[in-house]
Amino acid sequence: VEFNVLKEYFSKNTWLYSNKGQVGHMMGASCLIELVLGAEAMTLDVIPGNAGLVEPFDDTHFSFTYDAKKYFKYNKLMKTSFGFGGRSSAVSVSKYEK
Known part of the structure; x- marks a missing residue:
C-alpha cells in the first residue's frame, strides 16, 4: 500500500533507499535515526x-x-515512516544555502 502511495506522488526515477536493513527495526526511533543518517548522506552527496x-x-x-x-x-530529502496501526509521518529537509 505504501509503495503505491509513493508512486502516486513521486516522479519516475526518484531515488528510494532505506536504512532499516542497516539498523534494524527500532519502532518509534527509526524515523529520527533515518532522518539523521539521510541528512548526513545528503551533505556528502x-x-x-x-x-x-x-x-x-x-x-x-x-x-x-x-x-x-x-x-x-541532491538538495532535498524526504523521510517517510509508515508505522503499525496507521502511525505515519513524513519529514522533508533541504541543504542549507550560505
Whole structure:
C-alpha cells in the first residue's frame, strides 16, 4: 500500500533507499535515526545502499541503490515512516544555502 502511495506522488526515477536493513527495526526511533543518517548522506552527496536488497518487487518506477552507495548531488530529502496501526509521518529537509 505504501509503495503505491509513493508512486502516486513521486516522479519516475526518484531515488528510494532505506536504512532499516542497516539498523534494524527500532519502532518509534527509526524515523529520527533515518532522518539523521539521510541528512548526513545528503551533505556528502551520497545515496546510501539498501543493505540486503537483492531485487525490488517493482523496479519499473523508482531508482534503487543496492549494497553499494551512489554519489549523486541532491538538495532535498524526504523521510517517510509508515508505522503499525496507521502511525505515519513524513519529514522533508533541504541543504542549507550560505
